[in-house]
Amino acid sequence: MTKSLPISFRLPEETKAALERAAKADARSVSSLVTKILTDWLKTNGHLDG
Numbered sequence: 001m002t003k004s005l006p007i008s009f010r011l012p013e014e015t016k017a018a019l020e021r022a023a024k025a026d027a028r029s030v031s032s033l034v035t036k037i038l039t040d041w042l043k044t045n046g047h048l049d050g
Contacts, residue, residue, distance in 0.1 A: 004035075 011019070023033040042048035 019030055019033065023030045026033060028036070039048065039050075043050045
């Protein structure tokens, strides 16, 4: 597995809270959920092979 790189960004408080709830409901960490969401979007929109 390749080494992952850190990224930092700001979210509105309500968005962060919703993300935390969604991650918990999916038995994932917030980082894992964000990675999944971004990867799925990038694949769907032709920016990432897979």
